[in-house]
Amino acid sequence: MIKKIFLPTIFLVLTYGFWVSPDFKVITAGVAIFLFGMLALEQGFNAFAGGALERTLRKSTNKMWKSLTFGFTAATVMQSSSLVSVITISFLSAGLIGLVEGMGIIFGANVGSTTGAWLIAGFGLKVKISAYAMPMLVFGVIFIFQKSKFLKGFGYILAGLGFLFLGIHYMKEGFEGFEAFQNQISLTDYALEGFAGVLVFTLIGILATIVMQSSHATLVLVITALSVHQVTYGNALALVIGANVGTTITAVLGSLTSNTDGKRLALSDVLFKVTAGIVFMLAMNPVIGLVDMVSTTIGIAEDDYTLKLAVFHTIFNVTGVIIMVPLTGKLVSFLVRVMPTKAPQVEKARYLSSASAEIPAAAIEAVRKETVRLYDLSVDTIIRGLSLNRSVLAADSKIDDIINNSSNIILQQNIDDIYVRRIKSIYADIVEFISQSQSSMGAPGHLDRLLLLREVGRDLVETIKGIKHLQKNLNIYTLSANSDIRQEYNNMRIQICRVLQELEVIRAGEDESATILSLDQLKVEINEKDIIKTGRLDRLIREHRISAPMAISLMNDSAYYQDICRNLIHMGGILFISSDKSDEAAENSVALDEAEIKEVVDEYVEEATK
């Protein structure tokens, strides 16, 4: 219920916000662009997964000190710890690095970002990497249009970075529009002493950094305010603490589109800053003493508050690293506990128990039941892969009419994903169970039956793979304006459904005349309708009714379709054979072999040509 109303509620709130405030519109658009940038960045890094970048990253982050150095260097070069954080989250989401390595990079980046404070305080220098946003976007899009996978990936990274900056720019612009926020940043109104002052100014620092989307910008503001005595030295330090905590908002935002590990990493960044923040807030006086001592040692004048601020900023982050690095292991287990990974819902075997593995008859029955379940799950996947519903398989259903008149494509879930979660997992359990119970099979007949049932699983897996290949063109050509190609693909769908329908009838066992012998009829049909053997394909090409690429697709896909049907028929002959031994033998002895099927087909062709 809550899930159902969540999305409409969000839309309503946003629409109301857009209507009431144009600035809100700019901020949310900024967030949206930022998140889109994150998606592009992740896609870009995915292109490099398993390649040189991954190897380099693994080598340069395989130890904590290496990760810290990596993060420190990256943030010093980029002059933005937030940017390093979001890129690290992308690395993590793309599986290029692990959580511990990511934490090392982010902690190192926090220290690296303090070099910015030194540059600002020492030289009045402000490196503005965001100036490169627009060119990044342009170059990025050009690269995206390239064919090479790596250039494309690089393009996505550049465009992603461009969008990140563009998003941040819009967020800033939107916040600037709020008069109230501008007034809140006027520091003189809040001059306070003692712990209350520390608390209030930390909050202002957090707010200002969120609003300006840059801890550097907050630092510039603090240094300016300090130089004109708008703010006391103690309050300025609290503002720096706030700026450090507030800057984590970018990583939190960036983690919204990432996987659980990305979110864990963002939380670790928040915990790093908050822990250091709390320690410094509580121990403000000793910290001031420490700053003075360090400043005197390195020769900073007593009244050079701007450089002292840089010292404080550095001590803050170094202390954070000193506190957090030894706790990394515990932090990881805490994060894993707080944010558990949602395990993909993998289907497991229901009927296979170790107890039944010991008794031959019980083991065979357990495997049969499990294989029937596997068959059911496979049929669901096949039917959806053909853009149909299972009702099409009802005994009285007119498959031809339903398929020829269906004009919609049901959006199929990723077949690979379904295969891994529903089919492969159960088949793996069956194979394992059969291997375990082989030793307890006394009579050879029992073992043969088990091995045959294992073959059924293999046929089903092959069928699903065939459907995956077939689906690509099926989705295109069943909606094609060319009626000939449309009909050919519909014929494949019809024939596969007929096989499944017949199997369902045999399985139900209500029609006594429907035995595995009925499958011979389907074998004949598949042979008779072979698009190549019947010369239909040549005719379609000769009469220019289909293009050459269409013909190639048809040739390939008709091979897939035939394999699908043959696999299904083969598995049906094993799985749904009569339970009576003598009846089973009789049915098997009368079933037509390949040569006999060919004879029937030839007879038909002969009659048809007369």
Added chain:
Amino acid sequence: MNTNDLLKAIENFVDTNKRERITRYESLKRLMKKLKIKQNLLKDTVKNETNKKCKKRLEEKIRVLKAQRKKGLKLLKELKSEI
């Protein structure tokens, strides 16, 4: 039951191979009967079917059934001679 019949019944019971052959023969005979009924039913349906496509499919089914029955009858003969 005369002596000969009794001896034959005892022989059938004792000879496992023969007993198996008899079971196979009876199962096959049952199956042939089923197939014959199915074939006749299909023949009746074909007569009343107006849809060309359906008619063609039914005729194909009959053709396959005929081939299966032909094979089955041949086997049945062989089994009978062995019993």
